[in-house]
Amino acid sequence: MQDLLSVENLKIHFPVHGGVFKRQIGAVRAVDDVSLTIAPGETLGLVGESGCGKSTLGKAIVRLYKPNGGRISFQGEDITHATQSKIRPLRREMQMIFQDPSESLNARHSVRSILEEPFLIHGIGTKDERKKWVAELLDRVGLPSSSADKYSFEFSGGQRQRIGIARAIALKPKLIVCDEPVSALDVSVQSQVLNLMLELQQEMGLAYLFIAHDLAVVKHISDRVAVMYLGKIVELADADSLYRNPRHAYTKALLSAIPVADPAAKKERILLEGDVPSPINPPRGSAFGHRMKHPLYEQTVDKDLPLTEIAPGHFVAADPCCLTAEDYALMS
Amino acid sequence: MSEILLEVKKLITAFDTDNGLLRAVDQVSFDVAKGKTLGIVGESGCGKSVTAMSIVKLLPQPAGRILEGEILFKGKDLVSTSPEDMRKIRGNEIGVIFQEPMTALNPCHRIGKQLSECFLLHKGMNKKEAWEASIEMLKLVRIPAPEQRIGDYPHQLSGGMRQRIVIALALACRPDLIIADEPTTALDVTVQAQILDLIKEQQQKLGTSMILITHDLGVIAETCDEVVVMYGGRVVERAPVLDIFHNPRHAYTKGLLASMPHMDTPRKTMLPVIPGMVASLQNFVHGCRFCQRMKREGSVLRERPIYKEISPLHWVEACPLCVEGL
Ligand SMILES: Nc1ncnc2c1ncn2[C@@H]1O[C@H](COP(=O)(O)OP(=O)(O)OP(=O)(O)O)[C@@H](O)[C@H]1O
Ligand SMILES: Nc1ncnc2c1ncn2[C@@H]1O[C@H](COP(=O)(O)OP(=O)(O)OP(=O)(O)O)[C@@H](O)[C@H]1O
Ligand code: SF4
Ligand SMILES: [Mg+2]
Ligand SMILES: [Mg+2]
Numbered sequence: 293m294q295d296l297l298s299v300e301n302l303k304i305h306f307p308v309h310g311g312v313f314k315r316q317i318g319a320v321r322a323v324d325d326v327s328l329t330i331a332p333g334e335t336l337g338l339v340g341e342s343g344c345g346k347s348t349l350g351k352a353i354v355r356l357y358k359p360n361g362g363r364i365s366f367q368g369e370d371i372t373h374a375t376q377s378k379i380r381p382l383r384r385e386m387q388m389i390f391q392d393p394s395e396s397l398n399a400r401h402s403v404r405s406i407l408e409e410p411f412l413i414h415g416i417g418t419k420d421e422r423k424k425w426v427a428e429l430l431d432r433v434g435l436p437s438s439s440a441d442k443y444s445f446e447f448s449g450g451q452r453q454r455i456g457i458a459r460a461i462a463l464k465p466k467l468i469v470c471d472e473p474v475s476a477l478d479v480s481v482q483s484q485v486l487n488l489m490l491e492l493q494q495e496m497g498l499a500y501l502f503i504a505h506d507l508a509v510v511k512h513i514s515d516r517v518a519v520m521y522l523g524k525i526v527e528l529a530d531a532d533s534l535y536r537n538p539r540h541a542y543t544k545a546l547l548s549a550i551p552v553a554d555p556a557a558k559k560e561r562i563l564l565e566g567d568v569p570s571p572i573n574p575p576r577g578s579a580f581g582h583r584m585k586h587p588l589y590e591q592t593v594d595k596d597l598p599l600t601e602i603a604p605g606h607f608v609a610a611d612p613c614c615l616t617a618e619d620y621a622l623m624s
Numbered sequence: 625m626s627e628i629l630l631e632v633k634k635l636i637t638a639f640d641t642d643n644g645l646l647r648a649v650d651q652v653s654f655d656v657a658k659g660k661t662l663g664i665v666g667e668s669g670c671g672k673s674v675t676a677m678s679i680v681k682l683l684p685q686p687a688g689r690i691l692e693g694e695i696l697f698k699g700k701d702l703v704s705t706s707p708e709d710m711r712k713i714r715g716n717e718i719g720v721i722f723q724e725p726m727t728a729l730n731p732c733h734r735i736g737k738q739l740s741e742c743f744l745l746h747k748g749m750n751k752k753e754a755w756e757a758s759i760e761m762l763k764l765v766r767i768p769a770p771e772q773r774i775g776d777y778p779h780q781l782s783g784g785m786r787q788r789i790v791i792a793l794a795l796a797c798r799p800d801l802i803i804a805d806e807p808t809t810a811l812d813v814t815v816q817a818q819i820l821d822l823i824k825e826q827q828q829k830l831g832t833s834m835i836l837i838t839h840d841l842g843v844i845a846e847t848c849d850e851v852v853v854m855y856g857g858r859v860v861e862r863a864p865v866l867d868i869f870h871n872p873r874h875a876y877t878k879g880l881l882a883s884m885p886h887m888d889t890p891r892k893t894m895l896p897v898i899p900g901m902v903a904s905l906q907n908f909v910h911g912c913r914f915c916q917r918m919k920r921e922g923s924v925l926r927e928r929p930i931y932k933e934i935s936p937l938h939w940v941e942a943c944p945l946c947v948e949g950l
Pocket of ligand 5: 448672673674723805
């Protein structure tokens with residue numbers, strides 16, 4: 293099947309200014325050489341350390357940022373450098389749901405006008421039709437139809453996130469980049485929203501890039517999962533395979549840190565020592581190896597650590613610091 | 625019994641809206657002991673944040689107000705405390721971590737300026753000392769390259785970094801009580817574990833108490849001593865953390881625990897949900913709001929169930945339909 297989305301060697305850098313003249317003195321390498329694909333109707337989960345570049349990658353895919361390198365294709369079309377006028381029709385097909393709903397919902401607008409906006413921008417429907425669609429959307433995300441005439445500040449954080457989802461699905465897109473769509477929701481509403489997202493996926497053949505920190509949620513909704521560390525994907529595999537048999541040391545640490553909903557449970561956590569590396573001056577070799585002060589770090593300096601298939605469909609960075617000796621031997 | 629730091633008694637908080645007065649918090653009572661952590665969980669919109677905002681008197685104005693009840697902090701009633709005194713208490717004696725970091729940070733000021741303010745205002749430091757203390761705080765909350773980050777504006781930071789800035793702001797003045805509203809939801813689990821350890825460390829060192837609002841039941845299980853479960857503006861169950869997880873009694877608490885995805889839940893299957901949806905606050909009933917959701921009728925909607933201690937320290941507000949053996 294043809295990929296719906298394909299990202300190759302994507303780079304997103306933000307300039308860092310400093311000194312007396314506020315000249316550019318460096319760059320935040322937020323996304324550094326990332327490649328991935330998403331098939332129609334597929335969910336790719338994306339997890340990783342806070343600040344590793346997940347949101348930036350998501351925003352770059354829906355072209356809210358201009359790439360500094362690499363290629364993004366959507367439905368076979370290269371959109372890396374598409375101009376604003378070419379991007380506009382794409383917005384119908386690609387939507388984004390944000391982490392902090394207050395960032396994306398205008399507090400001065402009623403829910404009705406927030407939900408009507410996508411239709412108005414694309415000039416779809418009559419006034420009555422739009423009214424009907426707004427009611428349907430609210431119903432679809434489990435909000436009473438009386439919500440339409442309220443303002444977003446009148447809702448709780450969780451209710452606002454449902455409004456965000458309603459707006460994202462309004463135009464029946466093909467891909468939704470979901471940046472922590474359920475982090476603000478309590479688990480009972482979260483399960484409703486996840487069920488809703490699964491249903492919508494089946495009904496509309498939607499694909500998701502699903503960014504989240506709750507690893508149980510990511511596992512539940514994803515077909516495949518990518519793990520990011522400091523701007524790079526370090527492991528990518530089938531969800532079951534990744535959780536059952538993680539290969540990369542960071543993935544292992546991540547899985548071990550999942551809090552367990554049982555106060556009586558005793559658990560072994562892999563503590564991450566060392567400082568979280570900064571994307572401003574990233575280490576020249578393996579970022580995780582550098583943090584762990586790994587004896588093999590020197591071997592990785594200025595080397596490519598490409599994602600390599602270690603088992604069918606299971607890719608991991610060929611990084612001697614982060615793999616067991618057996619796994620690393622499998623790669624060479 | 626350990627010393628009580630905060631006592632909330634029959635708190636009622638309401639909003640003036642076009643549709644009349646909405647009771648977002650309806651007779652909520654709980655207390656927090658010195659050095660202990662109380663967790664609050666409950667459905668989106670059930671009044672957790674409004675409860676927190678009532679305690680520090682930061683309700684959205686002019687719509688929100690406290691109608692009834694007492695909030696005793698170190699024995700002093702905060703409900704009647706003047707705005708100036710409240711300003712001194714906030715950030716100094718009570719540190720607040722808000723749910724949406726962007727609303728707590730000023731987008732026009734560098735984070736260094738926002739952090740220093742606390743040290744300048746409450747700790748009598750000069751500018752240079754405050755700046756250095758701020759860098760120290762950024763290090764504590766694991767922000768990489770703090771010397772460079774301190775000059776950033778909030779929009780230049782990732783979601784999790786912003787949240788850690790807000791945490792740093794709350795911890796900076798070493799308060800007696802930390803009110804943390806979803807403090808770690810934007811953090812990955814490894815950083816989350818470090819931040820929770822950091823807060824616990826400060827609690828142990830200084831005897832700080834905490835109210836932790838989160839929907840992450842794993843975090844609740846690992847962090848809290850006691851848990852309050854809210855539904856529809858009310859406390860429906862309150863118990864020591866082990867009891868909540870191992871012996872939940874209210875139908876809502878049971879439903880909440882059941883709807884969580886587990887690592888061994890089959891992928892892409894429908895998760896269990898609590899049927900119905902929470903009734904709008906406009907359809908206020910005196911009786912049980914959960915029965916209202918279950919579309920039950922009759923006296924359960926007219927009379928409010930009694931809030932009872934069904935076993936030592938385990939309180940439930942429910943009628944027999946929900947809790948066997950009551
Ligand atoms: N400014 C306001 N005006 C009117 N109603 C409000 C206002 N702020 C909050 N509410 C209402 O008060 C109720 C409680 O909201 P609150 O933010 O406390 O919920 P919450 O339990 O924190 O939910 P969440 O888990 O989603 O954050 C909600 O039903 C909300 O609609
Ligand atoms: N507009 C911007 N200007 C400058 N730097 C930015 C900007 N947006 C993000 N960054 C930087 O890029 C890096 C990646 O940020 P991003 O928001 O993508 O992280 P994230 O993985 O989504 O983290 P989180 O899990 O905390 O949300 C961070 O170092 C951040 O400070
Ligand atoms: S049966 Fe009783 S406790 Fe249960 S929901 Fe109804 S009134 Fe509440
Ligand atoms: Mg993010
Ligand atoms: Mg809240």
